[in-house]
Amino acid sequence: MSGHQKSFWTKYIFSTDHKMIAKQFLWLGMFFLFFGGALAMLIRWQLGYPEQPVPLIGNWMWPGDGGIINPDIYNQMFTMHGTIMIFWAITPLLIGAFGNFIIPLQIGAGDMAFPKLNLFSFWTMFLASLILLSSYLLPTGTAAGGWTSYPPLSSPAGGIPGLGQTIWTVALIFMGVSSMMGAINYITTVVRMRAPGMDYFKMPLSVWGLFLTSILNAVFVPVIAAGLVMLLLDQTIGTEFFLAGRLASGDPGDPLLFQHVFWIFGHPEVYILILPVWGIISDLLSVFSRKPAFGYRVTAIAMCTVTALSTLVWGHHMYTTGMSPLLGKSFMFLTLLISIPSAMFFLNWLGTMWKGSIHFTSPMLFSIGVIWVFGLGGLTGLYNATITADIYLHDTMFVVGHFHYTLAASVMFGSFAAIYFWFPRMFGRKLDSRLGKIHFWGTFISINFVFFNMMVLGYAGHHRRIYNPSEYSFLEPLTGLNEWISIFSFLLGVFQVVFLINMVWSMFKKERSPQNPWKATTLEWTMDYPIPHGNFEETPLVHNGPHEYSRPDIKDRDWLGQNERITV
Amino acid sequence: MPVFILQNKDKDLSIIGLVITMASIVMLFGTLISSFYVLKIRMMGQLTLPNIIIQLGIANTVILLISSITFIFSENMFRKNKLNNYSFWLLMTIFGGIFFLIGQMYLWNKMTQLGIGITKGQLSDMFYLMSGAHGLHIIAGIVALIWLQSTSKKLTTNHRVNLVGIFWHFLGFLWFVLFAVILF
Numbered sequence: 058m059s060g061h062q063k064s065f066w067t068k069y070i071f072s073t074d075h076k077m078i079a080k081q082f083l084w085l086g087m088f089f090l091f092f093g094g095a096l097a098m099l100i101r102w103q104l105g106y107p108e109q110p111v112p113l114i115g116n117w118m119w120p121g122d123g124g125i126i127n128p129d130i131y132n133q134m135f136t137m138h139g140t141i142m143i144f145w146a147i148t149p150l151l152i153g154a155f156g157n158f159i160i161p162l163q164i165g166a167g168d169m170a171f172p173k174l175n176l177f178s179f180w181t182m183f184l185a186s187l188i189l190l191s192s193y194l195l196p197t198g199t200a201a202g203g204w205t206s207y208p209p210l211s212s213p214a215g216g217i218p219g220l221g222q223t224i225w226t227v228a229l230i231f232m233g234v235s236s237m238m239g240a241i242n243y244i245t246t247v248v249r250m251r252a253p254g255m256d257y258f259k260m261p262l263s264v265w266g267l268f269l270t271s272i273l274n275a276v277f278v279p280v281i282a283a284g285l286v287m288l289l290l291d292q293t294i295g296t297e298f299f300l301a302g303r304l305a306s307g308d309p310g311d312p313l314l315f316q317h318v319f320w321i322f323g324h325p326e327v328y329i330l331i332l333p334v335w336g337i338i339s340d341l342l343s344v345f346s347r348k349p350a351f352g353y354r355v356t357a358i359a360m361c362t363v364t365a366l367s368t369l370v371w372g373h374h375m376y377t378t379g380m381s382p383l384l385g386k387s388f389m390f391l392t393l394l395i396s397i398p399s400a401m402f403f404l405n406w407l408g409t410m411w412k413g414s415i416h417f418t419s420p421m422l423f424s425i426g427v428i429w430v431f432g433l434g435g436l437t438g439l440y441n442a443t444i445t446a447d448i449y450l451h452d453t454m455f456v457v458g459h460f461h462y463t464l465a466a467s468v469m470f471g472s473f474a475a476i477y478f479w480f481p482r483m484f485g486r487k488l489d490s491r492l493g494k495i496h497f498w499g500t501f502i503s504i505n506f507v508f509f510n511m512m513v514l515g516y517a518g519h520h521r522r523i524y525n526p527s528e529y530s531f532l533e534p535l536t537g538l539n540e541w542i543s544i545f546s547f548l549l550g551v552f553q554v555v556f557l558i559n560m561v562w563s564m565f566k567k568e569r570s571p572q573n574p575w576k577a578t579t580l581e582w583t584m585d586y587p588i589p590h591g592n593f594e595e596t597p598l599v600h601n602g603p604h605e606y607s608r609p610d611i612k613d614r615d616w617l618g619q620n621e622r623i624t625v
Numbered sequence: 626m627p628v629f630i631l632q633n634k635d636k637d638l639s640i641i642g643l644v645i646t647m648a649s650i651v652m653l654f655g656t657l658i659s660s661f662y663v664l665k666i667r668m669m670g671q672l673t674l675p676n677i678i679i680q681l682g683i684a685n686t687v688i689l690l691i692s693s694i695t696f697i698f699s700e701n702m703f704r705k706n707k708l709n710n711y712s713f714w715l716l717m718t719i720f721g722g723i724f725f726l727i728g729q730m731y732l733w734n735k736m737t738q739l740g741i742g743i744t745k746g747q748l749s750d751m752f753y754l755m756s757g758a759h760g761l762h763i764i765a766g767i768v769a770l771i772w773l774q775s776t777s778k779k780l781t782t783n784h785r786v787n788l789v790g791i792f793w794h795f796l797g798f799l800w801f802v803l804f805a806v807i808l809f
């Protein structure tokens with residue numbers, strides 16, 4: 058199979074090798090991460106320095122407005138920022154790149170179950186990206202109805218003019234198809250292609266996280282697909298599924314129906330994004346504390362519990378829609394219930410580090426960073442989940458701060474931890490650890506400043522989608538804070554450039570990484586770089602769990618690979 | 626030589642892949658069905674279809690049912706290694722699928738003629754959407770059947786026949802459910 062020569066096209070472009078597809082997803086995700094990040098900084102410019110010309114690029118981008126971001130462009134920006142970061146940056150980075158890269162390697166499989174489907178999954182995603190970006194060419198601009206695209210805002214009858222919103226819908230449908238193909242592949246691979254001896258409870262927690270994510274993807278992406286198809290018909294051929302009242306011509310449709318469909322998918326979606334991070338850092342904390350993961354089984358089962366509960370709580374996004382108080386209270390109760398399993402694995406992370414011999418490498422720093430930011434994000438979630446508090450906090454910057462702690466900060470830190478950790482396996486070199494430390498501390502300080510103070514803004518009543526805060530007298534005392542948040546968000550951007558430089562520079566440096574630089578136990582470290590097509594010389598036999606560190610019965614080293622037997 | 630632990634010809638792999646796919650399809654149509662009921666409750670109305678439409682719908686349902694039965698015949702013939710009969714019944718199944726699609730198109734036409742065209746009401750629009758989405762899946766099913774027909778000479782085991790069969794029966798059952806939702 059590996060013997061025959063491959064052309065450039067089959068090796069790098071239309072590859073069916075999961076490791077190459079992982080790299081394709083990695084670059085796609087990185088591109089959109091920086092794209093979405095640039096949008097974020099422009100949004101922050103407008104909020105920090107309202108209606109002042111954007112320095113450097115303003116006059117070139119919007120000459121008609123004198124370099125000022127006008128309200129319409131502003132709406133397009135936050136819409137595309139949300140959409141791109143969630144569906145085009147985090148999803149390809151964590152699920153596309155690391156899902157593809159580590160699932161087969163860590164469970165001892167030669168490739169994904171359906172390599173061709175994997176290929177289609179990436180290229181469908183690529184097509185979806187082109188469709189999404191094409192809306193920038195429209196004279197009326199991109200979608201502007203927010204990442205949630207609630208009708209009637211997202212329908213031409215009552216909202217955003219032009220084709221942008223329709224293109225957004227089509228792009229998202231294609232993206233969903235891609236996710237579903239990935240999910241089918243991942244689930245089948247985990248269920249059927251584990252190496253002999255690799256029981257479910259011997260799988261690394263990273264695989265657990267990605268596996269649960271895939272299940273949620275397979276079940277809930279079709280839900281939003283159905284909703285998006287209905288929305289698309291509303292936008293194009295003139296059905297009125299989501300139009301009500303004055304906007305509807307005949308029988309009334311129901312805009313709230315879209316909100317339900319959206320959040321039935323949308324709440325699991327946040328777990329789709331965070332579950333891989335939980336899994337990955339559970340493993341990494343163990344590697345760099347040189348201790349078995351504390352309560353491995355409890356962590357795995359708690360993650361399953363969260364997955365199950367996450368399907369029942371979507372209503373907490375809709376407390377202010379006038380739902381029945383009884384229903385609201387049920388959603389509140391179920392949502393608060395999630396804090397129990399979350400607290401379990403949270404404490405397990407601390408337990409893993411407790412009295413460990415902690416190595417403060419770059420991936421470890423980012424993993425510890427996740428504990429901090431996810432802790433804050435999770436705790437502030439309780440306020441949003443409580444109806445009485447949420448009625449005040451709903452749609453304020455508090456919510457923005459909260460979900461950026463849980464999603465943006467946690468998921469970014471998790472992705473960075475994963476990239477620093479697996480870079481030697483992907484590109485044969487280690488990322489520079491000094492630049493890594495600069496990247497970590499710069500990111501950590503600025504990200505906390507930005508998102509913590511967003512919650513302060515929200516608590517003071519700053520609505521999340523207003524264009525110009527200086528137009529409201531009650532927000533005047535917050536002008537200084539808004540400005541500082543913007544300054545720190547630009548800093549945050551600058552420190553990501555350090556990371557990009559590190560990545561590109563390390564990829565081409567001469568010095569090769571040792572085969573197993575972190576002395577990790579899992580199967581992906583057992584072969585030489587570059588990992589051949591087909592991964593394993595022969596099927597590995599798994600004897601141990603994934604976290605055999607510092608075993609007292611082994612004298613010469615502090616770890617035991619999953620495929621090794623004890624030799625005393 | 627690297628060893629591929631399991632090839633994707635492995636039967637269990639495809640079965641699991643198919644089960645997940647079908648679960649996704651169930652969620653897709655489940656959402657459409659729920660939306661249908663939400664809209665129905667919202668407008669406190671009914672979708673009253675003319676008798677001729679209901680009769681056409683029943684006729685199409687019967688065609689799809691027959692195509693499932695012919696598939697069972699063809700599967701039996703494959704098991705008995707009577708490849709010519711197998712091909713014949715498989716062809717009948719493909720025709721059944723195509724007839725069903727033509728029947729659905731005729732039904733849509735008739736509905737439009739009777740004044741219940743697209744965008745004439747929420748519930749009838751949901752009917753168009755559900756039957757249209759189902760029709761797209763039927764096209765996928767027909768493609769699978771044709772693929773089976775064209776590769777049947779090379780088949781050594783019956784599991785590919787099984788897989789396509791499961792999918793085809795599933796689509797038939799799905800239509801049955803959708804039609805029942807529309808009617809009641």
Ligand SMILES: [Cu+2]
Nearest residue numbers: 324371373374
């Ligand atoms: Cu939620």
